[in-house]
Every structure is written in C-alpha cells, then in structure tokens.
Amino acid sequence: MARKDFLDVGSLDREEIIRLLDQAVPFKELFTRSVKKVPALKGKTVLMLFYEPSTRTLSSFEVAAKRLSADVTVFDVPHSSVTKGESVRDTIDTLQAMRADYIVVRHRLSGQPAAIARQTGASVINAGDGAHAHPTQALLDAFTLREVYPQMEGKKVLITGDILHSRVARSTSMILEKLGVEVAFCGPGSLVPQTSYRRFTNYDEAMKWGPDVLYLLRVQKERMDADFFPNDREYHNVYGVTERRLEEIKDRGIYIMHPGPINRGVELCDAVLDYDRCLISQQVENGIAARMSVLYNLKPQIS
Amino acid sequence: MNQVLNQSAISAAISRLADQILANRPEGLIDLIGIRSRGDEVAERVADSLRERGAEVRLGVLDISLYRDDLAHLSSNPNLQGSEIPFAIDESRIILVDDVLFTGRTIRAAFDALFDYGRPRSVELAVLIDRGHRELPISPHYVGETLETERLDHVIVNLLKTDGVDVVEIKKHS
C-alpha cells in the first residue's frame, strides 16, 4: 500500500528510503533518451502551491511532473511573509475546487504541508516548510552521495552553516543517519543548536574529525530577524571554504555539496565550483529524478 | 493447481522459439528485448539458445511499469527496475519477448515504451506461452507453447533464475 504523502524524512524507514533511491535510478536513465517523458501520471493534475518564492525547486518539480506526463498548474499565491490569516482551511477549500491529485507545497511555516495533507485526499509533497523539513532535497542529497559512495555506511558528512534555521540540515542529516552515515554539524555557536549530532564551532577541529564530504548550507539571511553573527566576511573567514581551505580539501579528496542557491564569497569561494569533486550540479540534476521517484511512489486517496 | 509445463517442457519451448526465430532470420543477426519481469529471463535463455546455434544476438530489457494502462487503479505502483537497451533502436528489427501473452495490454505498453526509445524498422513478438483471450489486435510471430485457459484462470509462470524453479501452473478460477 503506497503512502499518500511525502512530508518529512522522519516518517520514512530505511527500506523505504533505499527503495525510493533505487527507483530514482531508472528515472535518471530516461534523461539520456530523446523522449524524456513517460505516461505514468498521464491525466493526473499536479498543483504547485509555493507560498515562498523558489525558482529552482519549483522548476525541478515542474520538470519532474511534466516528464511523468502530468498536467502541472502553478497556483499564484501571495508571497508576502507578513500575510497572516492564511488559514489552512481557506487553502483547502480552494484546492478541493481545483481537484488536484498531487499538491506540492512550500510554506514559510513549519507544519503547514502536514496540516494540508490531513485535510485533503490529494497526495501532498513537502517542498520545504519553515525550518522543519525538505524531504525531497534530502532524497536527492542521499542519491548524489550514493553515486560517489555506493557503500555509504561509515562515511562522514560535515554539514556547515546556519543549522538553526535550516530545514535542509534537519532533513538531510536525518536521511543520511538512517543510511548509516555519520553526520556532524559545524558553524557559529549561535547558529548550531545542541542536537544528537556532534557539534563543532571551529573549522579546524571539524576537519580533524575527518569528513569525507563537506555539505555547505546557504547562510539564511532572510530567515534571521536578528544578527546571529557579525557579517559575511567574518563568516567566510571563520567557517567558509576559502581558497586556502580548498587546497586542503583537494589534497584530501573531500567532496563538496550545497543545496543552492550559493552565496559566493560567503559559504564558499568561486574556485569551489571548478573543483572536480564539487557535486553541486549533480545535485541539481538528481533533483528531477528524485522528485519523479517520489511522485511515482505516492498514491492519492481521492474518492 | 494444475501443473501444465515442467522443466523439460519449458526448455523444449525455448528451443522451439529459437528455431522459429532462426528460420525467419537466416542471416543470424537478432535483436531481442525482453519485457520485465520474466520476459527478460525468457529472452536471455532464447538468446543463449540462438548463440548455441551460431547466431549473433543483441539483448535488451524493457521495464514497462511506467506505461501500464492500469496504474491509476493500483494501490501502489509496481517497483521500477528500469530498462536497459545497449544498442540503438532506430532502424533495428526488434523482437519483443515475453513469458505469457494474454490480453495484449502488456505488449501495447511495451510498444509505447519501445517507441519512446527510438523508431525501429520493425517489431515482432515472441512469447513462451500464448494463453489466448486477446483484448487488443495483437498477435505473436513466435510461440513456444499454446495453452487452453479460461478467461478467469491464473497462469503462474516460475522460471529458474527469477523464481528458483522452472514450472508453469494453471490455477483454475473456482
């Protein structure tokens, strides 16, 4: 019995995650065909409900849905982060009228996609809610990592940056942990909370831990309403991948990942993008396959 | 449960398919594409048989899950294993291979899948078992064995590599 919704990594067990990853492989293979579409979701409607702006995730989902031959509708919602009273109930009523089979939701408030999922028979996919979860990002990250390390158990991934406000940090750390990867966090003390993962506030100490992968988070300026650290330049010097640090990374063959969009000169220097073990573009490419796998494996419960 | 084909009967059917195909392809250049699942094992065994007879065989596998016409009615979608066609479809003379031909819907889905890979010069169909009851205008070119069945019977095919044993059984609809 397929699940209806894809809301977070916490509700997935290891077998299910591996299955989703395995199923993403044939979808990736389709990219090499001239006909990239398959009719699996023909006649189905996928609704994009993005309350927060995002070109990359939105278009990634759109391409995934269209390649499955679904009809895609992008619902125009107000992007004002000040709008209160966007009650879940009001949204649901609108959605029922549109008869969507799948709804992809991105919202600034943690828990909104789950609230919507509870009130509709459509399959709800969380494209990012507040600081809570971004499960499709986690899936494509795991998929990308598995491409370079087919045996992931025991590998070490250091997630660096603004952990506190990052749904990517939460979801990706959780999926990697479920797959046997050792995860640690690194960043300014004011941005790295106490969690069950190892915590570093010093870059050199973190590097001594011996990470195989550096996962860099975007420094979330728009989510911070108060300064958690003095300025970008200081962040880059203390925690960013500077050109000097890149040399060491290259020597050790450490892979670099980033969910995008990148802040040049903050999390990383420009040279990182030319490094052959920088997996950022693979992540983007794998995003479509991962999202196709998710859409294919969900079943709406519409009577 | 009624056992209708044992191991040697199955092997004989595979041989028969190889003979029929070779008879139609005297030049001995054959492109086989097996339909997952079990059609792929049949294709593999036919390919082995053909190679023993000196033919040159290119082998591919087609996963038609994404093309089925009944996906919307399933409570969960079939596990995808992906297709693998290591040669160019364009201008090839393809022989699709499946274990059982029944209503013909699987083959229809296989056409859609195959044609999204390219434009073959021709497509023929080889099946280990033809059990009748067609619902679409599809007929096989090469048949290993024909079985008399009722519409509601279940034909259960087990093959060595996929299921650990070679046997075909019919479960009568009660």
Added chain:
Amino acid sequence: MNLFLQGGEVATEDRPPFRSDVWIVDGVIKAVEVMDVPEGAEVIDCSGQVILPGMFDAHVHFREPGQEQKETIFDGTEAAINGGVTGVVMMPNTSPAIDSPVMVQRVLDLGEKCRIPVLTSACITVGRRGREMAPLAGLKKAGVLMLTDDGDAVPDAALLKRSMEYASEFDMFFASHCEDPQLAGPRALNEGAVSYRLGIQGTPALAEEICMDRDIRIAHATQTHLHIQHVSTALGMETIRWWKERGARLTAEVAPHHLMFRDEDIGDYDTHYKMNPPLRTAEDNAALLQGLKEGVFDLIATDHAPHTEFEKSQAFVDAPNGLTGLDTALVSLFDRFVVSGEFGWDLIVKRYSAEPRRLMRVEVAEVSVGKSADLVVFDPQKETTFTKEFMKSKSSNTPFLNKTLRGSVEMVVLGREVLFQR
C-alpha cells in the same frame, strides 16, 4: 431546602477524607457527622463518593468583553460549575482591557448574573501596554485586589517598581506573568529538542526565569506581595523557594497542564499543547509536582484560556496560546495524581479551594457546621468523557477533548441552590 448527603467521605485541607454524612438546611450546613436520616430531609446517596468544599480558580480568561465568540462570563462560570469550581478570578486581558473602574464595574455586573461569585483582577498599566500606570486607587475602590498585565510581563522595570510603590498604599497585590519579551521569540513552544525537530524557534526557560528574578526583587525591595502566575520551570520554582525561605512576601501558582504534559506531547504540531508559558520537559513536570507537594506552590490555577476551533486549527506558530481548564481540572487532577497516590484530596482542597480564597481574602469554603453550603460531590468510581457536549465552556480547546478520565463531578451545591446534579 433540606438535603441529607448520606454515606460519603468529607475532604478537608488538613487531613485525609473521613467518613461522614452532611446535612444542609436552607443553604447552611447543619451537621457533619455519621447520623440517622433527619426527618423531612431529601436523601442523596453519596456512598463511595467524596464531598469537597467548592473549588476556586484564581486564574481564568473569560474573553468578555471583546471576544465573546470564545467565551462569555456566563459560559465561563457554567464551565466552572461543571468542573466543581464555585468561585473564579478573571484576568484583565479582554478587549478593551480591564484597566479602569468603569471596566471593572462592567464585568462585575456581568458576573452578578452568574450562579457563582465572580471576582476580577485588573491591569497594572493602561491597556496592558506597559507604558503608563492604570488608576490603581480607583481599581481598588471598584473591588480589585490583584493587579496583573497577564498575557505579558511589564517590560519596564522602573514602571513596575513605581506601580508597586504607589499601590502599597492601597493594600493590593501584584501577580506576574513572567516572560522576557526579547527572549520570548514567537512564543510558540519550549526551546529544546522538540522545537529543533519541528523547526520552530522556541522560548528558552531562561525567558521566564529571568523575568521572575526581576519581578521578585522589585517586589521585595518595595515590600509588595507578589504572586507568580503559571510557573512552568523547575529552576523558576527553585527561585521562588529560595526567596520564600528568606521571608519574601511571595506566593505562586502552578497549572495542571504544567504538571501533566511536556513539549514532546506536541507531537506533529498539535496546537492543543500550545500555551504560554509553554510545556517544558518531563524533568520540569516532576520537579513542579514535587514542589506542589512540598508547598512551594500555594495554589493550583488553570489559566483557563478558551479559543475557537478555527483559531486553533491555524498553523502552529499562528494559533493562539492556551487551553481550557475549568471543565477538566478537578477530574484530571484526580485521574492523574490522586488515583496513583501522588497526593491526596487534602492537597487538592488546600491548593485548589482554600489557599486561592485566602489569596483573594474571601471566606474559605469548608464542609463544616455553621458554614454556608459551598460544596462538590465527587465520585471516584465513575468516569467522565469530555465531549464538546459535556463541557460547558464555549470552547473545547483542551487535550482532554473526547478523552475519558476516571472520576466525575456529580453535584455542586452553593447556598440554597443545587447548581446541578447528574
């Protein structure tokens, strides 16, 4: 009126319940002893049941005037009666706030129409805006004893100090909602593993403790009686204990939900577990319970905070804080703590009936000869299912919604009136 409650046990604040009948004539308790049925009396079979003095809740929100869709004063008092509560103190964060003698009179007049006495607190600052002092003398004259900006702390320490100095003349006391506004964040939940998992900025226990320190010191320096409301943290409670040991004029209350629930209960963004101060941890639950048993807390108060279903179905951060408590408190305290032997009826009578009345300087209700009848009959053998229909509050935002708990409030008598009998 001639009632004979036969076969039950009477509960008091200083000893375990004892077997006794209770005879009430014309609203006055005529006898509390095992006796024969008096002639002409209506017999109420109370075998196996406990007879308690009426409960008194010193912290309720009745939303009138301004948000009557959530609760009115009348509905709130009916919820109280339903839960065995025969007296309440309302909080002043209505719309407009209760910050003037006129507003006090308005709500007390509305209270007159209810079946139980209704008292009210009033604001320390005008409109609860924290900028200018409310007319404290006038408020006292209108009948107010408790001053609080509940819902918020007074942000300006100097203003709080001046208000306390001024109010000392009028023999009023202050009650504090302790919360440092700069540390509070979106006021959604406790800062900890749960807030991390849910991806919502939490409020650290620190925010409450810092403000508690501040208010206690200001009150101590101005020799003002300070009452700390809805304490939720173990360390905060320790601060209270420390100051009490040093003789500060300090009282404190704890709410049933801070004894029973923790932040993990929020689960998947369930707003029934969202209130301010937020639910903390299991360690806090245990420490607060222990503090209640040791007398660090003077009283139990529910902080009854009704909200409509629509509001509570908003996203977690947007949904308003609070849960109802009047319908459920007595039964839930019994179910959770008396059944398991954590504490007995004497604690409940002391902390949810006697001490709250002492705080408000009203006569303590007692089941004793000569006293006016003000009592509750409780059946430990029956069960209560808190459906919307059963609860009398206009709102049903409680984690006990549709849950069944052990114990039942069977009857409430106030003066000559039997307020209800199930």
